[in-house]
Amino acid sequence: MNEQRNNNNKKNYLIFAIISLVLLLVFNAFIVPAVKKAQIKETNYSFFLKQLDAGTITQAEIKDDSIVFEVKDEDGDKKLYSTVKIEDPDLVSRLYKNGKVDFTGKIEHENPIVTFIFSWVLPIVLMIVLWNVLMRGMSKRMGNSMAFGKSNAKIYVKAQTGKTFSDVAGQDEAKEALVEIVDFLHNPQKYAEIGASLPKGALLVGPPGTGKTLLAQAVAGEADVPFFSISGSEFVEMFVGMGAAKVRDLFKQANDKAPCIVFIDEIDTIGKKRDGQLGGNDEREQTLNQLLTEMDGFDGKRGVVILAATNRPDSLDPALLRPGRFDRRIPAELPDLAGREAILKVHAQKIKTEPEIDYNAIARATAGASGAELANIINEGALRAVRSGRQTVCQSDLEESVEVVIAGYQRKNAVISQQEKEIIAYHEIGHALVAAKQKDSAPVHKITIIPRTSGALGYTMQVDEGEKFLLTKEEALARITTLTGGRSAEEVIFNSCTTGASNDIEKATQLARAMVTRYGMSSGFDMIALETVNNQYLGGDTSLACSPETAARIDEEVNSIVRSAHEKAKRILMENIEKLRELSSYLLEKETITGEEFMAILNRKPAPEQV
Ligand code: ADP
Ligand code: MG
Ligand code: ZN
Numbered sequence: 001m002n003e004q005r006n007n008n009n010k011k012n013y014l015i016f017a018i019i020s021l022v023l024l025l026v027f028n029a030f031i032v033p034a035v036k037k038a039q040i041k042e043t044n045y046s047f048f049l050k051q052l053d054a055g056t057i058t059q060a061e062i063k064d065d066s067i068v069f070e071v072k073d074e075d076g077d078k079k080l081y082s083t084v085k086i087e088d089p090d091l092v093s094r095l096y097k098n099g100k101v102d103f104t105g106k107i108e109h110e111n112p113i114v115t116f117i118f119s120w121v122l123p124i125v126l127m128i129v130l131w132n133v134l135m136r137g138m139s140k141r142m143g144n145s146m147a148f149g150k151s152n153a154k155i156y157v158k159a160q161t162g163k164t165f166s167d168v169a170g171q172d173e174a175k176e177a178l179v180e181i182v183d184f185l186h187n188p189q190k191y192a193e194i195g196a197s198l199p200k201g202a203l204l205v206g207p208p209g210t211g212k213t214l215l216a217q218a219v220a221g222e223a224d225v226p227f228f229s230i231s232g233s234e235f236v237e238m239f240v241g242m243g244a245a246k247v248r249d250l251f252k253q254a255n256d257k258a259p260c261i262v263f264i265d266e267i268d269t270i271g272k273k274r275d276g277q278l279g280g281n282d283e284r285e286q287t288l289n290q291l292l293t294e295m296d297g298f299d300g301k302r303g304v305v306i307l308a309a310t311n312r313p314d315s316l317d318p319a320l321l322r323p324g325r326f327d328r329r330i331p332a333e334l335p336d337l338a339g340r341e342a343i344l345k346v347h348a349q350k351i352k353t354e355p356e357i358d359y360n361a362i363a364r365a366t367a368g369a370s371g372a373e374l375a376n377i378i379n380e381g382a383l384r385a386v387r388s389g390r391q392t393v394c395q396s397d398l399e400e401s402v403e404v405v406i407a408g409y410q411r412k413n414a415v416i417s418q419q420e421k422e423i424i425a426y427h428e429i430g431h432a433l434v435a436a437k438q439k440d441s442a443p444v445h446k447i448t449i450i451p452r453t454s455g456a457l458g459y460t461m462q463v464d465e466g467e468k469f470l471l472t473k474e475e476a477l478a479r480i481t482t483l484t485g486g487r488s489a490e491e492v493i494f495n496s497c498t499t500g501a502s503n504d505i506e507k508a509t510q511l512a513r514a515m516v517t518r519y520g521m522s523s524g525f526d527m528i529a530l531e532t533v534n535n536q537y538l539g540g541d542t543s544l545a546c547s548p549e550t551a552a553r554i555d556e557e558v559n560s561i562v563r564s565a566h567e568k569a570k571r572i573l574m575e576n577i578e579k580l581r582e583l584s585s586y587l588l589e590k591e592t593i594t595g596e597e598f599m600a601i602l603n604r605k606p607a608p609e610q611v
Contacts, residue, residue: 052094166346207333272284
């Protein structure tokens with residue numbers, strides 16, 4: 001490793017020396033003569049003769065094609081002139097006759113120190129400055145590739161990350177697995193006595209924002225051993241081979257500092273499957289190969305533990321995942337209800353809140369949110385409190401910020417005509433009413449027709465009582481029916497439809513499609529996987545695995561599911577058309593209503609005269 005770096009350094013110096021030499025030559029050949037020339041003034045021959053007669057010339061240098069001479073004026077200042085040399089046989093005798101002229105053949109018109117500075121010191125100084133500027137510019141642009149294979153892993157020790165396991169809420173399984181690793185680094189002999197050897201590497205996998213990086217930092221905080229942290233992208237270099245050199249350097253440093261932890265964040269940037277395609281990414285493959293070699297090479301008993309994090313485990317090279325390398329997988333999943341509540345509480349400790357905050361309610365409203373989003377919700381709540389000039393954060397701040405994170409900020413000054421507002425109100429009440437009239441649907445929590453920056457013109461929030469892990473077929477159908485409720489209301493009341501339902505349509509189709517292709521919930525197909533999910537942690541896009549004929553049948557199935565849901569929604573609304581009108585005009589007036597208000601009006605007996 002050192003040899004490698006020394007070689008690189010030698011190469012650098014050689015390049016530097018060559019550049020210096022070339023510059024020096026250029027300087028002496030062109031710039032120094034030019035500077036000298038600037039000191040000499042060009043004149044004609046008659047001026048020379050005149051000065052000669054006047055006796056002011058003190059020296060003359062007669063060259064092959066020119067005469068350089070020195071004139072002393074009345075003040076005693078000496079000036080250099082040069083003139084063309086004209087064939088003049090009397091010249092020498094004339095000079096001789098004059099007597100005063102010193103025609104030695106060469107005039108010492110240069111100050112030797114100045115010349116030395118110009119031709120040697122200045123170029124070298126310039127070059128050093130240039131070299132430094134270039135180096136700095138390059139290292140900025142190319143992420144230190146000129147550091148030539150030196151890994152720039154940050155070394156963390158306990159005090160520096162400042163994170164401990166108490167900062168990570170939920171994620172109990174992940175913490176348990178990591179605690180074991182920390183324990184191993186503290187008491188290796190306990191494990192050695194039994195003969196157990198700990199996994200060399202552990203891979204943290206999970207969707208973005210679930211606290212993978214945070215967990216690794218917490219390990220660093222708890223472990224009390226050196227902690228090297230580097231991101232996968234830092235290995236990827238402009239020059240082929242540099243990434244591999246960095247891996248080597250990183251592992252050498254780690255071996256010197258053992259016991260220690262090496263953390264490679266976003267390992268999928270270098271750990272992607274090698275596909276052997278022509279023109280594949282050579283650099284990345286070399287880096288990966290080096291990583292594989294290094295992980296085999298070091299002794300697990302010395303106590304170097306490698307952690308890595310990724311949200312694309314399916315794209316990793318199988319060689320990385322085999323036992324002896326990253327053989328342990330630590331999942332960091334999206335938090336459940338209890339986890340969300342705990343995460344909210346951890347982050348709420350950092351802000352000033354009113355004493356009684358119902359975190360459970362916030363957690364219930366944020367199903368599917370990641371730790372990072374929950375942290376963001378708390379912060380948005382604090383910002384809102386500041387904006388409205390309060391000292392502490394209250395429940396409504398947090399509830400509003402849930403909506404901000406889900407749907408964006410309120411667009412208070414959006415101008416929407418009364419007619420459009422009416423349509424939007426009917427649309428939202430349509431959703432809510434259809435939801436409320438089905439028994440497999442989550443209760444309505446809030447309805448609003450205040451537009452949001454995400455483009456939503458209004459929305460209906462449904463919040464489940466508890467945590468749901470399974471979705472029954474009835475619930476799925478109820479959800480699709482609720483989604484079609486908005487459009488249905490428009491049709492029932494105005495007998496027309498608007499573009500406002502596009503998002504509902506998208507969601508309904510997605511769910512209906514999943515029911516057919518992945519959940520085996522349609523009448524037309526049995527338990528057949530017609531689609532596979534590609535990367536479960538990042539959006540979960542799917543790819544179809546069936547014949548074109550089957551694909552056409554899938555589309556039919558999906559269409560029939562959505563159609564029957566749509567019809568059911570319309571039927572529900574027709575049956576409750578009075579309530580639909582009553583609730584919509586109430587919403588139009590209030591703009592935002594709670595689930596309780598909604599249910600109160602819905603369950604109210606109709607006015608006596610209408611009976
Ligand atoms: P990733 O899994 O994408 O690496 P990070 O670890 O960077 O996610 O998490 C981003 C932020 O989200 C953290 O800094 C933290 O504030 C918050 N966060 C995520 N998960 C948790 C958790 N389980 N407990 C507390 N905070 C969390
Ligand atoms: Mg991360
Ligand atoms: Zn809608």
